[in-house]
Amino acid sequence: EPEVTQTPSHQVTQMGQEVILRCVPISNHLYFYWYRQILGQKVEFLVSFYNNEISEKSEIFDDQFSVERPDGSNFTLKIRSTKLEDSAMYFCASSEMSVTNGNTIYFGEGSWLTVV
Amino acid sequence: SQQGEEDPQALSIQEGENATMNCSYKTSINNLQWYRQNSGRGLVHLILIRSNEREKHSGRLRVTLDTSKKSSSLLITASRAADTASYFCATDSRQTGANNLFFGTGTRLTVIP
Numbered sequence: 001e002p003e004v005t006q007t008p009s010h011q012v013t014q015m016g017q018e019v020i021l022r023c024v025p026i027s028n029h030l031y032f033y034w035y036r037q038i039l040g041q042k043v044e045f046l047v048s049f050y051n052n053e054i055s056e057k058s059e060i061f062d063d064q065f066s067v068e069r070p071d072g073s074n075f076t077l078k079i080r081s082t083k084l085e086d087s088a089m090y091f092c093a094s095s096e097m098s099v100t101n102g103n104t105i106y107f108g109e110g111s112w113l114t115v116v
Numbered sequence: 117s118q119q120g121e122e123d124p125q126a127l128s129i130q131e132g133e134n135a136t137m138n139c140s141y142k143t144s145i146n147n148l149q150w151y152r153q154n155s156g157r158g159l160v161h162l163i164l165i166r167s168n169e170r171e172k173h174s175g176r177l178r179v180t181l182d183t184s185k186k187s188s189s190l191l192i193t194a195s196r197a198a199d200t201a202s203y204f205c206a207t208d209s210r211q212t213g214a215n216n217l218f219f220g221t222g223t224r225l226t227v228i229p
Contacts, residue, residue: 033216043159043204043219056214091158098215099208102147102166105217109158 002026004108006092012114013082021077021111023092032075033093033105034067036060043091049075050098082115089113121220122205128226135192137223139205140185146208148181149217150190153202162190162203167210197229 005024013019025032034046047057049067066078089110097103122139129135147166151159165172165181172179178191192199202224206217
């Protein structure tokens with residue numbers, strides 16, 4: 001069964017460093033997402049991406065964050081200058097069509113980011 | 117905010133018993149989805165129910181939706197130890213039309229062998 005794959009599974013970085021989290025969405029999907037989950041808390045929406053541009057973003061997704069689809073398969077999340085509070089599990093996800101039309105969002109296994 | 121709340125926050129049952137988890141949300145929706153998350157792992161999609169549906173089944177799962185009360189329930193019948201996980205409901209928002217899901221706080225289910 002097709003799945004969303006993410007790398008790395010775990011990354012430790014020093015505060016202030018740049019981090020890039022990588023994702024390969026399911027191949028025929030058109031919508032891509034990043035969510036995060038701080039340890040013990042709820043899953044929070046960061047950003048959605050469609051047709052090579054951001055379609056929605058949350059308040060969390062400030063200027064320190066950016067997303068990119070550099071080629072036909074990868075979808076990346078960059079955190080420019082990490083802060084301690086960026087420590088979380090970051091989930092990439094994708095869907096074939098829009099959620100509002102009843103499409104399921106499929107999630108990857110996540111990338112644990114620890115900022116020290 | 118559309119984000120929902122599940123209750124109970126934690127539920128502990130014996131293997132073979134049924135587990136019922138509830139979810140409430142705040143604004144009108146097009147659909148509601150339930151996900152499962154094993155500790156430290158990704159979110160696995162379980163079932164989707166549309167706003168014009170009242171009940172849906174998938175294997176040992178039964179989901180109900182009451183849009184007048186803005187609530188949903190997930191029933192797992194004949195639970196197994198392997199069902200131990202956190203369960204989240206997630207909704208879109210018809211009000212905003214935003215293409216993303218809003219997750220609830222989750223119910224931590226423990227099934228005791």
